[in-house]
Each structure stands twice: as structure tokens, then as C-alpha cells.
Amino acid sequence: MSSNTKTNTLSSSSSSSSLSHEQKSNGVFGDVYAILKDVDILPNAFRFQLPHQAQDFLDKREVREFMSGALAGAMTKAILAPLETIRTRMVVGVGSRNIAGSFVQVVEQQGWQGLWAGNMINMIRIVPTQAIEFGTFEWTKRGMASLQEKWEQNESPKLQIGCINLSLSLSWISPTAVAGAAAGIASTLACHPLEVLKDRLTISPEIYPNLGAAIRNIYKDGGIGAFYAGLSPTLVGMLPYSTCYYFMYDTIKKSYCLTKNKKSLNRPEMLIIGALSGFTASTISFPLEVARKRLMVGALQGKCPPNMAAALSEVIREEGLKGLYRGWGASCLKVMPSSGITWMFYEAWKDILVVQKGISL
Template sequence: MVVGVGSKQIFGSFMEIMEHNGWQGLWAGNTINMIRIIPTQAIELDTFECVKWSMTSAQERWKEDSSPKIQLGGLTIELPLHLLSPIAVGGAAAGIVSTLVCHPLEVLKDRLTVNREAYPSSIALAFNKIYRTEGVGGLYTGLCPTPVGILPYSTCYYFMYETIKTSYCRAHEKKSLSHPELLIIGALSSLTASTISFPLEVARKRLMVGALRG
């Protein structure tokens, strides 16, 4: 439905997939999705923590000294980087870095999900087919709108998650939260971030699978 293929109703889409591909079709592309999600999440979380820590440390130094400055002719401009949220900056960086590294796996997942018959059953062979027929550019189809979509999602998600978690702990005088509490906070953060970035996600998906439709 997101990429404009098949029925526009959820139940109709399920029935159409099962009619043409059997119940296995409901999990088409899941293997590559599992392969994709591990490095994506690892890179994203590591980048987020690294950038957040670096930004926080830098802001502490700027309080003691001064913010970075740029010189334009005889004009000196002080960059108000101390006003930036380390969480927001870390979230944006995490989304961009993980996307750039793992985008080819995302393309392959979508291709296998939308038109499995057009590609070999082997992930390696399917990857090789895209590379041979479309070159490196084919592996990065839809990359241009991706940062535009991932920036609001990743930034909003991490900012809300950290903010809600911190505020909740302070309000209830807790040092740590239970798994159900973390689950609810994560769900609320993801819901908000997805709502904000979904239109861009639709455009990105259509570009990524567009080669299948000519």
C-alpha cells in the first residue's frame, strides 16, 4: 500500500498476497530484513550515544570558554551551538549514518517484498543482479529523500524518548524504569516520530521500488 502496489485495504492486501504467494508471501523479504536490522540498530545506537556524549562535552567546554566563531571579512559571528540539544543532534546523526551504511539492504528488502519473482531466491544473487543491471546507483535508489525523511523521525524519536524517560523518572523519583514502562515510552516516541515523517517515507519507498514498474 505504501508503494502503491496491490489493494488499498489491509485485509484485501493480505488476501491478495496469500492468493499469489501463499502464506509465506506475508514474510517475503523478512530474512533480509533481519539481516538489515542488526547492523542498522547497532550503528544507530552507537552513533547516537557517541554524538550525544561528544556534544555534551563540547557544550561544557564552551560554557567555560566561548562558542566557536567564524570570520567573514571583518565580521566575527559566534555560532550559538550551546543552544542545540545533544539528544536531537545525536538522533539526527544516528539516522543519517545508519541509513548511508545500510541503505542497500533496505533497497534489497523492498525489492524482494514487492516483486520476489523478479529476483533470485538467494540474497547474494539478488544483490548481484541489482548491481549488474543498475550499478552502484541501483543499490542507493531513493537515497536522496531518505535523509529528509530520517532526520525528523530519528531526531524526534530520540528527543522524545530521552525527554519522556528523564521527566518520568524525576516525577516518580526513579533511577530506572521497568520494561513495560520503557515499552510504553518507546511506543509513544515512535508513534509521534512516525506520524511526522510518514509522508516522506511514502515518497522514499516509491522511489526505491520504482525501478520495478518502469
């Protein structure tokens, strides 16, 4: 090969490398499909062009918010799976009654991999759950804010009862609270069967050794309805939790930025505010979480309460009022870092996929 040929080859390679680096830096990581589509050093066999419809779909704000939620949830669960395992065991009353004892017990009985029991289904569960939850939250919040604005611009309708005139204003409704409730309900309805599978794999790996066996055994024992065991208390418990969780995060975030005269939070601040939001929401709704878990796994012990009220009564009768908060410490140990890390990852991915891409509302 001649010297000129070598020089041209090196120049071409350097130019392609520079182009690739520039494309990546434009969007921090860039879009994977855009990088693969435009980099010249890829062989012809690996080049592809997305249809315009697909590219337009991927450029929608809602789709990118769904993607941000999915990525944030997956990354968080991969890190915090051991805490989820210990929390679930303590909430349903399996094994040791303290965090350290439960940790040691799992390792002794199942090895270190036991701390990640059910994590595969947990990962499968969390990706659509977080995608639906964050996507629904953002979409509903924008929709509610737009509705309130249009309602006020057109002047609120007035209701007259005798000599009393009432203005039917929507300004007292918090778009964040409504969006939080909608997010929790939507994600629960869509992904509840995966939650049931995850809990069964975590609590009884000897009965449900893998996902396929869990699906067969649960269907054999109770049909399709068994996959929705505990749905009612889950929805009831999700309303205060999800509403409070999103409302607290959004309120604290805005108040903090206003106090510090900042436009946005840095990553550590997101972590702390997210953790506080999760702690508050979990504390308020924890008794309903205990009832929900009792209903979901009660069949394993041959005594499944008929409804949420019966589950709560059973806990109080057996353990007193403090039984409603059994496992609360382990729950906070899991919920606080989970909430903080999830919000931190979500805001980071949203910055990459939405904000820095200039995706419009």
C-alpha cells in the same frame, strides 16, 4: 569405580556446575566468551583464551552499545516481520488498500511464509543498521554533552557587533537531537543498499526470488548506483524522523522519571514511551517516506520519478493530499510496536552488557 572416586567425581561436577551458575548470574547471562573460557568441565579441545587486545576491545562501552543495538534490532524484526511486509506493500501501492485485505492477499498468493518475504535480508540489514544507529546515538550524545560542558567551563566566546554583545553559547543545542540526526544519517549511508534489496525481495518475489538473484538483477539494470536508489529522499526524510524519534524518547523518559521520582523505567514503560516516540516521528515524516519508497521501487513499474519533489507531486496529482498518507495506518501499526519493542530490548541488553558490567564512560 570406588565409592570415594564416585564421591570426588560428583563433588567436582557439582563444584563446576555451581561455578558456572555463579558466573552466569553475576551478569544475568554473563559473557559467552568468559563462560567458555573459565568453566572447567569443558574438554581441553574447547578451551580458549582471548587475546588481551580482543578482550579489551569487547569491554569498550561503544562496542557493547553496538552489540546491544544489534541484538535489539534482530529480536524485534524476527517478531514483527509480517507487519513490515504489509506496510511496505501498502506504502508503494501494491495489492489491497487496507491492512486486512493485504494480509489475506499475501497468504493466498504466497502462503504464510509470504508474510516473511525478504525477512532474511531484513535481518541482515537490521543488525548493522541498529548497531550503527544506537552506537552512533550514544557516542554522539556523550560527545555533545561533553563539548557543551567544556564550552561553558571555558566561558562562551563573545561576539561584538557594534554596541551589541552576543554570547556564543551551545546550551540551546540539544545533544539528543543532534545525536538522533547523526544516528539516522550514519546508519542510512552504511546500510541503504540492504534496504533496497529488502524492498525488492518483498514487493516482487517473482522477479527477485532470492538474495543472489536480486543483487545480479539490480546491478544489471542500473549498476552500483541502483543500490542507492532513493538515497537523497531517504536522507532528507531520515533527518526529521530520527531527530524527533530519539528526542521524543529521551525527553518523555526524563520527564516521566522526574514526575514519578524514579531513576529508571521498567520494561512496560519503555515499551509505551518507545511506541509513542515512533508514532510521533513517523507521523511527521511519513510523506517523505512515501516519496522514498516510490523512488526505490518505481523502476519495477517502469516509471521512476526523477527526484523526491517529482515523487511527491506525482502522488498528489494521482491521489490528492491524502495520498501522502496512504498506508499511514499500516505504518503506525508496524512502527509503534517496533519502536517500543526495540527500545525495551535495547535498554535490557544495555543493562546486561554495559550497566551491570560496570563499563566506564
